[in-house]
Amino acid sequence: MATKITLDKMEKNAKQGKIGKISKKAGDSVKKGEKLLQVESVKGNTIIKSKVEGTIKEFMVSEGDKVKIGDTLLEIE
Amino acid sequence: MKSNKQINFYVESGNLDPWFNLSVEEYLAETIEPNQMMLYLWQNKDTVVIGSNQNPWKECSIQNMKADEVSLARRLSGGGAVYHDTGNLNFTFITGKELYNLEKQLEVIVRGVNSFGLNAQFSGRNDILLEGKKFSGNAYFFGDTSSYHHGTILINADMNRLSNYLNPSKQKISSKGIDSVKSRVVNLQSVCPEITVKKMKTALKDAFRQVYGDFEACSHFEALEDAHPDILKLYEKHSSWQWLYGESPSFDAYFEDSFDWGEIQIGLNLVDARIENAKVYSDALNTGFAGKLTKALLGKRFATEELRLTIQSIEASQEEKKILQDIALMKELNPLG
Numbered sequence: 321m322a323t324k325i326t327l328d329k330m331e332k333n334a335k336q337g338k339i340g341k342i343s344k345k346a347g348d349s350v351k352k353g354e355k356l357l358q359v360e361s362v363k364g365n366t367i368i369k370s371k372v373e374g375t376i377k378e379f380m381v382s383e384g385d386k387v388k389i390g391d392t393l394l395e396i397e
Numbered sequence: 398m399k400s401n402k403q404i405n406f407y408v409e410s411g412n413l414d415p416w417f418n419l420s421v422e423e424y425l426a427e428t429i430e431p432n433q434m435m436l437y438l439w440q441n442k443d444t445v446v447i448g449s450n451q452n453p454w455k456e457c458s459i460q461n462m463k464a465d466e467v468s469l470a471r472r473l474s475g476g477g478a479v480y481h482d483t484g485n486l487n488f489t490f491i492t493g494k495e496l497y498n499l500e501k502q503l504e505v506i507v508r509g510v511n512s513f514g515l516n517a518q519f520s521g522r523n524d525i526l527l528e529g530k531k532f533s534g535n536a537y538f539f540g541d542t543s544s545y546h547h548g549t550i551l552i553n554a555d556m557n558r559l560s561n562y563l564n565p566s567k568q569k570i571s572s573k574g575i576d577s578v579k580s581r582v583v584n585l586q587s588v589c590p591e592i593t594v595k596k597m598k599t600a601l602k603d604a605f606r607q608v609y610g611d612f613e614a615c616s617h618f619e620a621l622e623d624a625h626p627d628i629l630k631l632y633e634k635h636s637s638w639q640w641l642y643g644e645s646p647s648f649d650a651y652f653e654d655s656f657d658w659g660e661i662q663i664g665l666n667l668v669d670a671r672i673e674n675a676k677v678y679s680d681a682l683n684t685g686f687a688g689k690l691t692k693a694l695l696g697k698r699f700a701t702e703e704l705r706l707t708i709q710s711i712e713a714s715q716e717e718k719k720i721l722q723d724i725a726l727m728k729e730l731n732p733l734g
Contacts, residue, residue, distance in 0.1 A: 331537075331539040331544075332499070332537075338450075338575065340449060340450030340475075340574065340575065340646060341449070341450055341574075341644055341645075341646050342646075353541075358449060358450060360448075360449070360450050360475040360575055361475075362522075362523065363537060364474060364475050364536065364537025364538060364539055364544075364546075365448070365449045365450065365473065365474050365475035365476075365536075365537065365538050365539070366539045367539075367540065367541075369541065382573070382647075383573040383574070383646035383647050384572075384573030384574065384646060
């Protein structure tokens with residue numbers, strides 16, 4: 321079953337941010353704790369790491385996209 | 398059992414190499430305990446430091462930097478490009494996640510600066526200002542277990558050099574990353590001549606003690622060869638092409654030039670600073686080279702020497718070779734780094 325990785329919370333209660341560097345692509349296998357992408361807000365840069373092990377099914381966002389809390393970033397299966 | 402009591406550390410680097418200093422910073426952030434708070438002071442010799450999600454080709458003039466031996470560095474925090482020299486003092490507050498408190502950290506800086514009789518204030522937009530002009534830019538990084546807040550303090554930096562290296566006039570790059578914002582800046586020494594880097598370090602240490610209490614221990618980093626193996630490993634990363642250039646978010650680049658055989662336009666899509674797509678347009682009578690050039694460019698790094706050698710080693714007819722040689726030596730390809 322695919323696991324959706326959503327933007328649950330941003331540091332220091334930032335409301336929105338911009339997708340920075342995406343370190344992986346669809347089809348890549350990832351381990352728990354591996355770096356997936358960065359989200360940058362005016363409050364700072366946050367690294368989003370994988371909470372599960374699996375293969376990246378799809379990225380719902382691209383570098384430079386604006387995102388807000390609750391947005392789905394990618395799916396891992 | 399570990400104590401929950403907050404432990405304060407003072408860390409200083411005596412090395413002016415930006416890659417070393419950023420490696421130490423990252424090492425400290427990776428190894429800090431939840432109850433620890435560090436004040437780390439460091440200086441870089443002539444360097445442009447870009448934000449984590451920035452593109453060096455867009456933000457700085459790599460050609461001017463190379464000519465003047467100015468280093469390029471990429472930090473982990475967000476925000477825009479800044480120029481550092483030894484007239485600038487950098488500070489970093491590295492903390493366990495729970496201890497991170499921006500207001501309190503800023504209070505240390507503002508208190509330290511105001512101990513010279515000044516009236517500095519945080520702008521709310523990541524800058525600390527004096528009479529409306531910025532002397533300190535701040536940026537933030539949030540890891541899994543630790544966070545850091547770092548910033549610059551302009552004391553007597555060379556403001557004239559700044560514009561030589563930041564914001565290149567030729568905008569041939571459209572990046573998906575973060576753009577820099579130009580600010581009106583001021584050196585503290587121009588307002589208060591008694592301020593020196595040395596005095597500022599002492600003032601910041603005193604202010605830190607007033608806000609957080611005394612330091613439990615102090616450490617000093619100096620020589621790369623004496624550094625912990627983990628710092629050496631981080632240094633390899635910070636000094637690598639892959640980190641400095643390859644970590645740029647995807648971007649597009651465009652070049653054009655005209656020669657006696659015709660005009661050429663090259664459009665590139667870059668991912669991890671490697672050419673993912675290339676489009677070559679030319680009004681030359683001989684167009685055979687265009688397909689060969691497109692094919693040869695795919696997958697190559699966006700780096701001057703590599704592209705030049707790639708273009709020069711394409712198998713082609715004598716006439717095409719001459720055209721390709723002109724393209725390889727195109728002026729616009731020179732600043733690529």
